Structures are given as C-alpha cells and as structure tokens.
Amino acid sequence: MLKKVNEKQNTRLSADEIPHVRIADANFPAPFRSGLEYSSPARGTWNIVHTGMLIPEAHEIFVCAAGCLRGVVLTAAEMGTIDRFSTVAVRENNLLDGDMEDLVIEGVTDIINKLPKRPPAVLVYTSCVHHFTGVDLDMIYATLRSRFPDIDFTDCYMNPIMRKSGLTPDQLMRSRLYMLLHEREIDPEAVAIIGNDLPTDEDSDLVKILNGAGLKVHEITSCKTYEEYQQMAESRVYVSYNPDAAPGGDMLSERLGGIHYVLKFSFDYDEIDETFAGLAGVLGIEPRSSDEIAALREECERELEETKKLIGDTPVSIDYTFCPRPLGLARLLLSHGINVTKVYADGIPGGDRAAFDSLQKEHPDLMIYPTVHPGMRFARTANAEAQNGVKILAIGQKAAAFDETDHFINVVEGGGMTGYEAITRTCRMMREAFLEKKEMRELVQVKGLGCEVCIR
Amino acid sequence: MKQTARIISTYSADVMGVCSALFELGGMTIMHDASGCNSTYTTHDEPRWYDMDSMVYISGISEMEAIMGDDEKLISDIVDAAAVLKPAFIAIAGTPIPTMTGFDFEAVAAVIENRTGIPSFGFPTTGMNTYIHGASMALAGIAERFVDDPADKKGDGSTLQMSARKIASIVDSCCMKPNGIKVNVLGLTPLDFSVNGTDDSIVQWLEREGFEVVSKWAMGSSLDEIRRSAEADVNLVVSAAGYGAAKVLYERFGMPYAIGFPVGNELPVLLADQIIINVKKYREQAEDVSFGKTFESAEISVDSGVFLDGSSGRDESTYEKGFAAVIGEGITSLSLASTIELECGIPAKVLCATECPEGILRECDRMTPDEDDIIPELEGAAFVIADPLYKPIVPESAKFISLPSEAFSGRIYRDEIPDLVGDINELLIKIK
Numbered sequence: 001m002l003k004k005v006n007e008k009q010n011t012r013l014s015a016d017e018i019p020h021v022r023i024a025d026a027n028f029p030a031p032f033r034s035g036l037e038y039s040s041p042a043r044g045t046w047n048i049v050h051t052g053m054l055i056p057e058a059h060e061i062f063v064c065a066a067g068c069l070r071g072v073v074l075t076a077a078e079m080g081t082i083d084r085f086s087t088v089a090v091r092e093n094n095l096l097d098g099d100m101e102d103l104v105i106e107g108v109t110d111i112i113n114k115l116p117k118r119p120p121a122v123l124v125y126t127s128c129v130h131h132f133t134g135v136d137l138d139m140i141y142a143t144l145r146s147r148f149p150d151i152d153f154t155d156c157y158m159n160p161i162m163r164k165s166g167l168t169p170d171q172l173m174r175s176r177l178y179m180l181l182h183e184r185e186i187d188p189e190a191v192a193i194i195g196n197d198l199p200t201d202e203d204s205d206l207v208k209i210l211n212g213a214g215l216k217v218h219e220i221t222s223c224k225t226y227e228e229y230q231q232m233a234e235s236r237v238y239v240s241y242n243p244d245a246a247p248g249g250d251m252l253s254e255r256l257g258g259i260h261y262v263l264k265f266s267f268d269y270d271e272i273d274e275t276f277a278g279l280a281g282v283l284g285i286e287p288r289s290s291d292e293i294a295a296l297r298e299e300c301e302r303e304l305e306e307t308k309k310l311i312g313d314t315p316v317s318i319d320y321t322f323c324p325r326p327l328g329l330a331r332l333l334l335s336h337g338i339n340v341t342k343v344y345a346d347g348i349p350g351g352d353r354a355a356f357d358s359l360q361k362e363h364p365d366l367m368i369y370p371t372v373h374p375g376m377r378f379a380r381t382a383n384a385e386a387q388n389g390v391k392i393l394a395i396g397q398k399a400a401a402f403d404e405t406d407h408f409i410n411v412v413e414g415g416g417m418t419g420y421e422a423i424t425r426t427c428r429m430m431r432e433a434f435l436e437k438k439e440m441r442e443l444v445q446v447k448g449l450g451c452e453v454c455i456r
Numbered sequence: 457m458k459q460t461a462r463i464i465s466t467y468s469a470d471v472m473g474v475c476s477a478l479f480e481l482g483g484m485t486i487m488h489d490a491s492g493c494n495s496t497y498t499t500h501d502e503p504r505w506y507d508m509d510s511m512v513y514i515s516g517i518s519e520m521e522a523i524m525g526d527d528e529k530l531i532s533d534i535v536d537a538a539a540v541l542k543p544a545f546i547a548i549a550g551t552p553i554p555t556m557t558g559f560d561f562e563a564v565a566a567v568i569e570n571r572t573g574i575p576s577f578g579f580p581t582t583g584m585n586t587y588i589h590g591a592s593m594a595l596a597g598i599a600e601r602f603v604d605d606p607a608d609k610k611g612d613g614s615t616l617q618m619s620a621r622k623i624a625s626i627v628d629s630c631c632m633k634p635n636g637i638k639v640n641v642l643g644l645t646p647l648d649f650s651v652n653g654t655d656d657s658i659v660q661w662l663e664r665e666g667f668e669v670v671s672k673w674a675m676g677s678s679l680d681e682i683r684r685s686a687e688a689d690v691n692l693v694v695s696a697a698g699y700g701a702a703k704v705l706y707e708r709f710g711m712p713y714a715i716g717f718p719v720g721n722e723l724p725v726l727l728a729d730q731i732i733i734n735v736k737k738y739r740e741q742a743e744d745v746s747f748g749k750t751f752e753s754a755e756i757s758v759d760s761g762v763f764l765d766g767s768s769g770r771d772e773s774t775y776e777k778g779f780a781a782v783i784g785e786g787i788t789s790l791s792l793a794s795t796i797e798l799e800c801g802i803p804a805k806v807l808c809a810t811e812c813p814e815g816i817l818r819e820c821d822r823m824t825p826d827e828d829d830i831i832p833e834l835e836g837a838a839f840v841i842a843d844p845l846y847k848p849i850v851p852e853s854a855k856f857i858s859l860p861s862e863a864f865s866g867r868i869y870r871d872e873i874p875d876l877v878g879d880i881n882e883l884l885i886k887i888k
Contacts, residue, residue, distance in 0.1 A: 089459045
C-alpha cells in the first residue's frame, strides 16, 4: 500500500471515488475525458528505443532536449544496448539561433566518426522541437546519405505531441522498422510477419499454418544480422496482426511490391476463422477444414471450462496492455461464466467495437477504469483496502498493479499469440497465475518485457 | 563535438528536478508536456514513486493546443483535478514545447491560484538544463512562499532558543552537548542521495555534533516542518539543489548558510566547527544591528572547497598527473574531492556536469557538461570516481571507482549507491 506523503492532507480517494464507468454508460471510443495524466509504475510495454533495436547492428541517434533524452538513454542502458545508442542534446541556443539542421548533421557525423565500428544502418530520431521549428528533414537526410554512402539512414521520431493527430508515435516507429529494406527479387515461397516487438509463438495458429504450408518465414525478432534482416524484402506476403503495424505494412507493400495482409487479432471464433481463411486465400493455400476448426473450438471450450472450474468466482481484471482486444477477451471469458469485473482501458480500440456493443447489452455492469486519469494515483491503495485480502486475478501488468495482486499474467502486446492459440494459452496462463504468485512489484517495473530479443 | 554523447548517459533534467524536490510536500506537480516526461521521471528519477502517493502528472499537451495557444485546457484540467484531490499547492513545470510557444508560467499559475484558492507556482523549466536547476528553483519557490516569518510569532522565543524539552531530548538521544544551533538541511533529493539512508545519516551527524535539525528540504520533512524553517540559525546546503532556497532564506530572514556535504572522517568535523564559529560570529554581528533582519554585511558561507586549508585549491599543475577526478554534482563532488585530498593525500579535482553556483568550485575544478569536455580532463588521472555509465570514456590507465548516481544512471545501480555519510572508508580504501 502507498505511504501517504503528508498525513495532514486528505488526498486519498475511496474505491468508489476512483474514476470508473459502467460499460453500459460508457461512450465509444473515449469513455473518459482527457486531462492531466498519471503514469502507472507498470512498464512492460516497449518504447521506440526497444523497437528500433530490433534492427540488427543498427545504431540509434536521438537528437532532443536533455529531458527527453533521459528516458531513452536509460532505456538503452537498462536493456544492455548503450553501445548502439548515442545522443545529441538540443539546447536553448539552438532554438534561438535557428541552427537545428547543422546540429543534427554535425552531431550525427561526429558520433558516426567516433564509433569503433561503422554500423550498416543509423536510425536518427528527431523530436517535437524539430517538428515545431520546421526543420528541413529532407535536406538533413540527403546530406547524411551523401556523407556516409555506406550507411542506410532512416528517419525516426520522438514527437509525442503528435500522438493525438495522424499516425501515433508507435505506429510511426513500427513503420520505420522496415524502411531500410532494399528492394530485391521476390521469393514466392517467402512470407514475413511484421510489426511485432515480440516473436510470434511457434505454437501460434499463424506460425503453424505458415510452417505447415512449407513457406519460408521471416520475422525481425529472429534476424541475427543486418543481412538476415534485408532478406525480409524477398517476401511475397507481409502479415501483420498488431493493429499499430498496419500503416507500416501498407507503406512496405507500396514500396517493395509484396502483399500486406492484416490478420485480425481476435477472441471471437467466427472472426478468427474468417481472418485465417482470408490469409489462406492470399497465400494460395487450403483454408482450415471444418473438422480442424471444430477440434480447435473444442479445445478452447475445454480450456475455458477447466479455467472456470479452477478459479470459480474469483474476480478477474484485464488491462489494455495485455493484448489489442481487451474487451473481446472480457466478452469471451464472461460468456463462459468467468467473473470479469474490470477492464482498464483509457480508450476502446476500434477492433473492439463489436465486443463493446455486445458487452453493453449482455454485461452492462462490467466496469471500465482509466489508467492515466489523475485519480488513478490512489487506485492501488483504494483497491487494496476495498478488496480486503480477496484474491484478484489480473490479466496484464497494469491491472495487476492497480489491483495490487501477485496473481497475474505477465504478458504485454499480445505476447506473440494468434488465433485459437491466444485463447488456449490465455486460459493456461490464467490457471497458472491463479495457483502461483509472482513478484508483481519487481516484474511490472521492468521496461520492455522480453526486449532481450534485441541483444544478438 | 559539444552536445554529443557517443556512449554516456545524460543527467536528469530541470523539469524532473522540480518534481523530485516537491515530491514529499503534499502538492500537485504538473509537467507541461505531451508525453514521455512522466514515465521517464517515475521510472528513472523517482525511487519513491511506487511507495508514496505523491501527485505528479503531465498535462498531455497536444499539437493543436500548442499551435492554438490553448492554455485554458491546461488550466481547467488542473482546476478540475485540484477540486477533487485537494493538494497543498500546485506547481507547473515546463518542457521544450511550452518554452517554444512562450507559455507564461507565472500568469497561468496566478489564474489557477485565483480559481482554486490554492497557492500555485509556475516554474519556467525548459527540459534543457539539469535537475539541479529545476530543484533549486522549486525549493527557492517554497522558501519564498511557505516559510513563515518568525517575526509574526514574536514573544514565543522560538527563534532564539530551543525549548528545554527539546534540549533534553537532544541530550538524551545523542549524548552530546547541544550547541544551541538549529539547522535546516537544504538540497536533499534522491537524485543526489538516493533512498539509502544518506539523508538520515546527515541528520544523525548534525545531532551528534550538537545541532538541532529543524527541517530537511525535501526528504523526510512535511510542509509544516518546512514552514518552520526560519526558526533555524543556519542552513546547510548539501547539494546545489539547495542553493536557491538558501539565497531566498538569506534575503528573507538573514539566515546564513554553509555549503558542504559531510562526507569523510575529517571533513564533517571541520564543517561542523566552521558552522559553529561562523554562526556565533554572525549572531554577534546581528546583535549589533537588530535581530535577524537587516544585515549590511555579506552572508557568511562555509565553503568546503575553501575552508579546509584556507586556500582556494592547490596549484593547477598538481592536477595534471596522478590525480583523482570526481565526476558529478558540484557540491557533493567537491566535498568528496576535499576528503580524498585530506585523507588520501592525493590531489582531487571536480568535473562538474551539472549547474553549480559561481564561487563554489576551485580553480582546478572544471564545468564539464558534455562528453567532449570530460574526456581531455581525464588524461593523466590515476583514479576516476564516477557513475558506472561514465566508465566507457575513462582511460584504461586510470583506476575506475564506481559511485553510482540516480541523477545519471537512474535505478540501474540503485542497490550499489553507498551512504557516504554513514561510511566513506569502503570508497577511500580503493584510493589509499
């Protein structure tokens, strides 16, 4: 429980006062008014440093104010890749003197010249101040490319001020991951899974289908060298299943000529079948047979039943960092008698619209909680008091932190699950979390869960 | 090239310094920023985040709000939150975008104060200076606004003498004769002192020396205790983060200040003696005028870099070869360098990477904000005492002695940050 900073201040909120809304009363897609924002101590989701480090042997250079550099340089240090990371500090005089282009060009040049080994690729991250001062990025990159013709440069951005307009920084970063791919001859048997931070499960429906069809499968998370990364460009089909990867997939397809297929991440049986049938069509392979589908559905039902049997009426909370469809998961679990009481989400993802509509009618008392609302500062204390020792099973790090529970699933961003496997694996993880405690406090504060894949 | 860092980290920024300095005082601090500052601060700069329910938020400013100059959105968001959360004060700290848009911190704070009735501050940080700049600014704001004037309580005698009960308590607890001097400790934040008990060790040292500690700015003291700070006789500035408040308290109440971090076996004794001598001198001067208010003389400061041997440092050539280099915040590094000189007999110079008030560092010390400033200064060093994230730029010929700092490496080496006030010998033995 949190210690009160000042015993004489009465700034605690009770569980009832913690901001929340019944789903029946919630607006789509924004159930809560935007305002000041709180930051949960759960840190498992990846940031733009982690994601950029997925490109093997690439070097990242951030050009920003010190306050902005602080978080990214320590991300690199914590993940053990500070030797692939450098910075150029923007100072007040640069804003006043209008020498921002020179600062980027000369700063990046200086760093490259000091590196012990010439990297094959450099990711240059500019920031909000460059956006607002109208810096000529085209000129900057043209100059850098002419100075260092042996290096591939790409433009990356740390401009969170744009997160409410146009592509989000996350979408933009995922698109930049593939901008360095050079056009090459397309191999009709090659497929690339794109846009994920975490490797797709070997047991996932997607990998099983691709492997079963004898296709060559590329994924950035398994590339050990820059050349291996470049081989992704031979793919005939690019498959994305993280919704934030879709814009990047479209850009890639347009640039290199392959087909981009958006595989929907879903917990709905019919939608799963539909999206995988679509994939089979694009790949030119046989879709799953009705017998196969029936067997997969039966397995899911068995897993859900076993989970319900074990956890009984234990309250379950879900947060949006666990997967792209938190409401879809809530609907599936509730429809199988599992007592989902809370979903932590500041907004409702577009893909969750059907689940939202359905839950409003079928489970109107399901509560939606924000994660960044200022009142959430006091949620941990209020929840711990209200729960009074009752076990809560949390699906996702933020839910675990807000509900102060050690019984939780420590997975972010879908964890590489797809298709029916996402259901069966989630059920197994729920049972494991119910039976075994984890060190929640330590685990959720680790940045970029699973980012070890970047260290090759 | 200046402003580049090939491989080293960067110090916590001014906006985070504001948050850190105010964290325990019951206020609500808002970083006027789009995103990112909050997670950076709460992950890397604030070890108390998980355990204490301080209200630190970001404004989440958007592109359109910045372009349109929509300050009303920020103001109403703050007013709405304050109505529910009832903070003791409100502080807004700036980042690069408000700096570029010419955001008027003072005016917005005034509007918020007018609407809420809650004391409000606007700290024009830019995100382009180090935490020292912001923390110093924030503590100066507290000194300006919240410290009660003892003159308002004339007659209770609290400003001149300790109560008999308090004296007895100090004697009982410390077995040390009280010297009748009350002290505020200024400049305590986890960015310089982590959460390893260094703040408590400073208090214990002061009490062992017979001082009474009135308040600690700002770790371990409530806002009410801070309010009473003018009851003290002297301020001890343990990092440059406390310097702004020391200046304000001098200007408001004529309180002198000492500068130094009581690290080592010998330096703390000298520091305590100097404080006692100077406070007595100061009282004598004060009695010649009128108590505690109108001083014509310059403030008395006790500078650890000056008072040790009465000089302002050795000849510069002493620091060209075989010396120890201490990299870090100015005042703590200077005190450590002084202790190394005193106890190890090795010349030690400071490479100060954060803002440091003029007149504190010696001629041999250097301001080194960038990687390229530091590298040439390390040539010829026999020992380098610094955060582990500096190690890649330290020459192999020098012995590297790790001294992690939250302000530089965040939480990475937190478990290895020593309480140097409690025990310096483990570090000194690596040099002797």
